[in-house]
Amino acid sequence: MIKGVIGGVIGGVIGAAVWAAIAYYTGYEIGWIAWLVGALVGLLTGAMAGDDASPLTGAAAAIIAIASIAGGKFAVIHIYVSQVSAKMHSDYQVTDEIALVAIAEQVVEEFEKSNKPMKWPEGKTKEDAEEEADFPKEVWTDAQARWGAMQPAQQTTYKKDLKENHLAKLDEAMVAIEAEAFKRSLSPLDILFAVLAIASAFRLGAGGLGGGGED
Numbered sequence: 001m002i003k004g005v006i007g008g009v010i011g012g013v014i015g016a017a018v019w020a021a022i023a024y025y026t027g028y029e030i031g032w033i034a035w036l037v038g039a040l041v042g043l044l045t046g047a048m049a050g051d052d053a054s055p056l057t058g059a060a061a062a063i064i065a066i067a068s069i070a071g072g073k074f075a076v077i078h079i080y081v082s083q084v085s086a087k088m089h090s091d092y093q094v095t096d097e098i099a100l101v102a103i104a105e106q107v108v109e110e111f112e113k114s115n116k117p118m119k120w121p122e123g124k125t126k127e128d129a130e131e132e133a134d135f136p137k138e139v140w141t142d143a144q145a146r147w148g149a150m151q152p153a154q155q156t157t158y159k160k161d162l163k164e165n166h167l168a169k170l171d172e173a174m175v176a177i178e179a180e181a182f183k184r185s186l187s188p189l190d191i192l193f194a195v196l197a198i199a200s201a202f203r204l205g206a207g208g209l210g211g212g213g214e215d
Contacts, residue, residue, distance in 0.1 A: 007048025038197025042204025053207030061205025
């Protein structure tokens, strides 16, 4: 049983890697390769189990097969998302203007808590304020005063902390994007080939090529 599972895992890793590589370099997911992944998992499971191949090793092969297929599919999505995330990490810089906007947002919250009046530009609210012209003048003036009161080292630290906070939120969003992209990538054809892969993995893993289970 242990040898069979080891064989199945080896087949699953190889199959998932090949499928992910093909999908990544061609830009297409070829559904029937999932079937081949299942067959490879079952074949190596049955071969490694030898005379001990049985419905139990077949079931193990089926589980490994579906995990390998899902893993290969998710790996492609993860690679693409990671590349986009890495570029955003390297390109994103916190300018003085961005820092001032962040401070202005804090000022708005303080004004609201203390019920200080604010005159927003027409059509603008705190939800869509992104630059100086979007904020009440009194808010921006306050933000500029706070920014100007900081020493250069304090401004640098503030921008660094702001960048780290932004990128942390970006990473959280990317995890959600990966999960959503994985769900959206599933199609009826994927399910069909997954079923065929599971069936092949079970049959071959149980000794379907002639082998085990009998004394």
